[in-house]
Amino acid sequence: MSLRHALLGLLAQEPASGYDLSRKFEGDLGRYAWQAGHTRIYPELVKMAEEGLVAVETTGARGRKTYVVTDVGRAELRSWLMSPPDNATVRNETVLRMFLVQSLEPADARILLDSIAEHCDAELARLRPLMADIDRAAGTDGLPFGRLAGEYGVRQYDAVATWARWARERLDAAEAAGRVGTRAVAETG
Amino acid sequence: MSLRHALLGLLAQEPASGYDLSRKFEGDLGRYAWQAGHTRIYPELVKMAEEGLVAVETTGARGRKTYVVTDVGRAELRSWLMSPPDNATVRNETVLRMFLVQSLEPADARILLDSIAEHCDAELARLRPLMADIDRAAGTDGLPFGRLAGEYGVRQYDAVATWARWARERLDAAEAAGRVGTRAVAETG
DNA sequence: AACTCCATGTAACGTGTTACATGATTGC
DNA sequence: GCAATCATGTAACACGTTACATGGAGTT
Numbered sequence A, B: 001m002s003l004r005h006a007l008l009g010l011l012a013q014e015p016a017s018g019y020d021l022s023r024k025f026e027g028d029l030g031r032y033a034w035q036a037g038h039t040r041i042y043p044e045l046v047k048m049a050e051e052g053l054v055a056v057e058t059t060g061a062r063g064r065k066t067y068v069v070t071d072v073g074r075a076e077l078r079s080w081l082m083s084p085p086d087n088a089t090v091r092n093e094t095v096l097r098m099f100l101v102q103s104l105e106p107a108d109a110r111i112l113l114d115s116i117a118e119h120c121d122a123e124l125a126r127l128r129p130l131m132a133d134i135d136r137a138a139g140t141d142g143l144p145f146g147r148l149a150g151e152y153g154v155r156q157y158d159a160v161a162t163w164a165r166w167a168r169e170r171l172d173a174a175e176a177a178g179r180v181g182t183r184a185v186a187e188t189g
Numbered sequence C: 001a002a003c004t005c006c007a008t009g010t011a012a013c014g015t016g017t018t019a020c021a022t023g024a025t026t027g028c
Numbered sequence D: 001g002c003a004a005t006c007a008t009g010t011a012a013c014a015c016g017t018t019a020c021a022t023g024g025a026g027t028t
Helices: A002-013 A018-024 A028-032 A038-050 A071-082 A093-103 A106-138 A147-176 B002-013 B018-024 B028-032 B038-050 B071-082 B093-103 B106-138 B147-176
Strands: A054-059 A065-069 A090-092 B054-059 B065-069 B090-092
Touching: A002 A018, A002 A038, A002 A054, A002 A065, A002 A071, A002 B093, A018 A038, A028 A147, A028 B090, A038 A054, A065 A071, A071 B093, A071 B106, A090 A093, A090 B028, A093 A106, A093 A147, A093 B002, A093 B071, A093 B147, A106 A147, A106 B071, A147 B093, A147 B147, B002 B018, B002 B038, B002 B054, B002 B065, B002 B071, B018 B038, B028 B147, B038 B054, B065 B071, B090 B093, B093 B106, B093 B147, B106 B147
Parallel strands: none
Antiparallel strands: A054 A065, A090 B090, B054 B065
């Protein structure tokens, strides 16, 4: 039930409508933490309101409903954050590709690794200036919401880019030595 | 449909039964790439066999069925690996916690960040010797299946541990300056 | 004989995605 | 008036988890 806690966390930061929340998932939150569309968010908010975790604060134009966290909701969020389970849910398609890169032919693996490195570089080029702007505006003593998460993204992409380049070198070395411990997946037909 | 490609990738490496495959998901694959239980794997293998992506190689004792990838399956795996989508599926409970750490009171956030750093240290202590063993056995020119993925894990945990310590420092600095840009989630009742 | 591990499966439920549907408001 | 955006929802489907069920083979 992570969606519910994601919503609680966002609402703990500031009251928002289902529409607002669904757009937050389109940003960095959805990019590397958790994805959810409005079709899932709306019913979940209704359910959470029924359970007393959130409440409708205002009803505005176009049927807009603004939700706020209740004390019960805050307690639930804190309890969830403070007790991480041993086996957290992880489902990452990109990491899966990294696992399976060795089932490709070396030539294909090289192309894939290069494209991963480039993709990470592009994300870094987007994120780094953003973080610098935040620090410039708030100073290194300020800590706007999202700054820690953004930094996580930077370090994450940096690590993956470095990994991809390391992996390519290992692959090259293995191929030069004539022993790529893999059963290649060649194109057929 | 990532499960299907995960299965294809594992079977491309070596033929296996549904039981074998389900146990592979219990290791590092499930720990940081993709999770799946046997109850999902068995029906998926049946479906993939119907579609000609895999085939039953042998039927052994206790009804054991060993699957192999077909040429069609290999082509499908290659095609999937070589065309990564713009918005890959990402669902990571731990990263979500990192996003929401700023909705905790500084004292709680500090405890959480410390526990994240410790958890990463523990994983590193487990993985690093494993990778060293592999390199010792295969040499730096050898590349056993899983070596690249294992290295990804090492770099990943290292990055998160460093991030957690950095985040703690930023949090300390912000609190010292008396401005933690967060609405704290305190315990109630 | 009892226990554990191997090995496969079904059914119910929870969660997430895609497609469909509706209507208000704002900017041009 | 038209298009874009805001704003909410439902229904069907896909995917994943938990609980339940069964039985063979090896070990003590």
